Amino acid sequence: MGRRERNRELTRARLLAAALDLMGTKGPDGTGIAEITEQADVGFGTFYSYFESKDAILAAALEDVAEQLAATISSATSSIEDPAAAVAALARHLVTWAGENPSSGRFLVEVGLARDAVRRHLGVLLARQCDRGVQSGRFDARSADTAKSVVGGAVRATIAAWLDGHLHADPGPALAAQILLSLGLPSEEAWQLAEAPLPPLTTPSTSQRTTP
Amino acid sequence: MGRRERNRELTRARLLAAALDLMGTKGPDGTGIAEITEQADVGFGTFYSYFESKDAILAAALEDVAEQLAATISSATSSIEDPAAAVAALARHLVTWAGENPSSGRFLVEVGLARDAVRRHLGVLLARQCDRGVQSGRFDARSADTAKSVVGGAVRATIAAWLDGHLHADPGPALAAQILLSLGLPSEEAWQLAEAPLPPLTTPSTSQRTTP
Numbered sequence: 153m154g155r156r157e158r159n160r161e162l163t164r165a166r167l168l169a170a171a172l173d174l175m176g177t178k179g180p181d182g183t184g185i186a187e188i189t190e191q192a193d194v195g196f197g198t199f200y201s202y203f204e205s206k207d208a209i210l211a212a213a214l215e216d217v218a219e220q221l222a223a224t225i226s227s228a229t230s231s232i233e234d235p236a237a238a239v240a241a242l243a244r245h246l247v248t249w250a251g252e253n254p255s256s257g258r259f260l261v262e263v264g265l266a267r268d269a270v271r272r273h274l275g276v277l278l279a280r281q282c283d284r285g286v287q288s289g290r291f292d293a294r295s296a297d298t299a300k301s302v303v304g305g306a307v308r309a310t311i312a313a314w315l316d317g318h319l320h321a322d323p324g325p326a327l328a329a330q331i332l333l334s335l336g337l338p339s340e341e342a343w344q345l346a347e348a349p350l351p352p353l354t355t356p357s358t359s360q361r362t363t364p
Numbered sequence: 365m366g367r368r369e370r371n372r373e374l375t376r377a378r379l380l381a382a383a384l385d386l387m388g389t390k391g392p393d394g395t396g397i398a399e400i401t402e403q404a405d406v407g408f409g410t411f412y413s414y415f416e417s418k419d420a421i422l423a424a425a426l427e428d429v430a431e432q433l434a435a436t437i438s439s440a441t442s443s444i445e446d447p448a449a450a451v452a453a454l455a456r457h458l459v460t461w462a463g464e465n466p467s468s469g470r471f472l473v474e475v476g477l478a479r480d481a482v483r484r485h486l487g488v489l490l491a492r493q494c495d496r497g498v499q500s501g502r503f504d505a506r507s508a509d510t511a512k513s514v515v516g517g518a519v520r521a522t523i524a525a526w527l528d529g530h531l532h533a534d535p536g537p538a539l540a541a542q543i544l545l546s547l548g549l550p551s552e553e554a555w556q557l558a559e560a561p562l563p564p565l566t567t568p569s570t571s572q573r574t575t576p
Binding site for chain 1 (some may be wrong): 393439491504506507509510511512513514516517518520521522524525530531532533535538539541542543545548549551555
């Protein structure tokens with residue numbers, strides 16, 4: 153990548169980071185393009201050589217956040233054989249990430265809801281483990297059809313409540329336990345899995361960045 | 365109420381119904397004031413003698429839908445003594461209502477999410493039964509703090525999936541069962557309560573309307 157391309161990438165990333173931060177705090181409707189360019193420290197007109205509209209940068213920012221988060225969490229959970237342990241780890245990692253990245257978290261759960269990018273990247277991770285659990289008999293098959301919406305909805309709403317200060321402590325373990333219970337696991341096992349040490353996130357591969 | 369007031373009420377109701385229908389279908393961003401007045405069959409300028417802005421009619425429509433729905437469902441479930449049976453009935457009535465009123469349902473779950481009116485009217489109904497269940501020992505107290513977000517999020521996401529055609533049949537009973545399981549009820553009892561005949565909605569009292 154030449155210097156010109158590197159600079160373009162950098163400016164684009166600065167615009168995306170600014171959009172995400174502002175929209176996560178004030179919502180897309182409350183955020184103007186001028187604020188985004190100001191926070192990114194680029195000229196107002198520059199915006200339009202990267203994005204067609206506010207909607208376009210919103211979509212690109214969602215795609216970025218959802219894709220990166222899914223890649224990170226997926227690499228930490230895809231090798232877990234037990235779908236129950238995998239669902240618990242996914243839910244807890246999502247909560248932890250949102251707590252550590254509140255403006256991105258708010259952006260995902262409030263703006264990203266029902267957006268295609270979030271479904272494709274994050275919804276799919278949860279859905280895959282739910283399907284595995286039902287197919288293997290680990291989860292109650294009577295709930296197979298609604299299981300995915302219940303799990304996804306519970307995660308989203310709990311992150312929103314956590315970021316809004318409605319919960320007293322890290323809700324990750326209790327959320328994971330309730331999800332496993334809802335999927336038919338016995339109480340003792342559900343709580344044991346939900347409160348087990350969380351497998352750490354590995355730093356995602358940086359090979360793409362270092363490729364010349 | 366004189367004729368003049370009755371006419372004003374009627375026009376306001378027509379504007380609200382049109383806003384709700386259009387915003388439920390195309391979202392608030394995709395709906396213009398001119399479309400609302402056209403569908404309500406009133407002049408464009410008339411809008412502003414009822415509402416200050418699109419945001420104002422959006423807030424009023426949400427308040428109306430959430431309040432009426434909460435009153436109807438509350439009257440059918442508030443006399444149920446067992447909080448588990450009450451939570452199951454609430455969840456199933458919300459799903460049934462959304463299936464029968466898809467544009468209002470979509471409006472509530474997509475636009476109304478995290479809005480104060482929806483929390484105050486509908487969130488409170490679910491939260492109250494969750495609190496009762498935890499206090500009486502009917503629900504698992506370890507989950508008390510996250511229980512409300514899990515239940516609310518599960519209902520919302522399941523209604524959204526149902527309206528989007530992602531579920532094959534009425535998800536009400538399976539949703540109710542998963543909610544009860546997540547709150548710690550044993551499987552057999554959760555499914556029994558979730559699949560029991562649903563107490564019918566009583567028509568809400570019309571005494572307010574007939575008062576002269």
